[in-house]
Amino acid sequence: MGTPLIAFRLSIVLFTRIPIIAPQGLGFAFAFYINRQKEKPDFILLESARMFHYAVNYYFKQKTTMTPSITFIILYSLMPAALMFIGGGLASIYQPGNQITSATQHFAAGVVFAAVAKELLPKIGAYHDSIALIIGFSLGVFGMLFLKWLASRLEDLEQQKKGLSWGLLTAVGIDLLVDGILIGVSFLAGEKGGILIAIALSIEIFFLGLSTTSTLGARQVSAPIRLLASFILALLIPIGAGLGASLLIHLPQTVTNVILSFGVAALLYLVTEELLIEAHEVRETPLITLCFFVGFLLILLLEGLAA
Known part of the structure; x- marks a missing residue:
């Protein structure tokens, strides 16, 4: 041996x-x-x-020192991609209750909010670049509003009630691609911030996989097709992360600040207009509300332990 x-x-x-x-x-x-x-x-x-x-x-030394950072980011993006596929597979045999889904969405929102506050905002504020902040933040807000409008239009144009919903799949695909890009961009603030965002988005993406596959099942789409759709959609996450990670290489500080500001706006939109809006669709209890603050506190405690 x-x-x-x-x-x-x-x-x-x-x-x-x-x-x-x-x-x-x-x-x-x-x-x-x-x-x-x-x-x-x-x-x-x-x-x-x-x-x-x-x-x-x-040349080869430059390539070998450059590649691991992007590879590292893409590997972390495989975590939410795997949970998207697992959620799609579990939807055929298990569907969590509305209360559990809402509590988990509150928790994920708290984690994302704390990660933005602790990891991304200090990086932006350290350079006092107001112009880059305004440009990036505005692009993030208007970009997410446009994507929401586009997704709703695609779903409204859907006529058939059975079979694959291309409007739904396109909207979910855009959402996952943007989530992947946000994971890659979050690593601009450092490894720890990127990892926290990847973990928080993994929770959100898991339930997105559950709901998407359940919707396809209600439209009488066969189980193999549902799994294939979940797999293809999951691939968009590492693709988006690769696009976001490519922004890490040889960028001026001003451009980096614009990208970070864009990421902050997009993540705040994700928390306030997606996670919490969906979480409030069910009857809210104090315990469910508490999950948001538990997620926020967890990040603060992890920050203290790391220090």
Whole structure:
């Protein structure tokens, strides 16, 4: 058992070091070729080989240091994507009560609100860039209002009462894509803020998967088609996160502030106009209301423990 384990570990080391080893090998191979061609190689050729070696090495190092951050963000976006698919699968056998759904939505709203207050707002306020704040925040508000109008229009245009509801699927797809982008953008405020937003949105997306699949079931859509629709919709989350994460690379601070302001406005809209509006559709009890403050307090406690 020892030899296969050693071989496995060696293969992992070699795989992770190939981007660094490969350019070095290319450079040395080039220099060796020159030495084989001439007994006294030309100085310019040797310097060209050396420059080639360092240039390729630098390029690969840049790629290897750049990729893990985006990969890390996309991996965290797989959590809400998985919960979207799981929620879609569970809808066929289990449907949580309205009280449980409302309490969970209150809790998720509290987590998102606290994460915005503790992680995103301090980053924006640290630079005192009023113009970037106004532009980004305005784009976030009007962008979310436009998406809400578009989603309602798509659902209103739906005529048939049975089969796939393309208006519903399109509206949910847009919502999930925006959620993925918000996860990616939230990492602009730091790893901790992005993780908190990803966890909070995972709760919301889980119930979105439940409700979407239940609606399709009521329209007599078969179970395999419902699962396929949930899977395709779930893929939009890491796609959106990848788009949001791509904004992390080599941006001026002013543009970063605009994007963060956009994310703050969009997340506040998510809390006030989606999560809490839907949560208040059922009869509210003090215990359900308390869940919002429990979610908010949890983030404050985690912040204290981290400090």
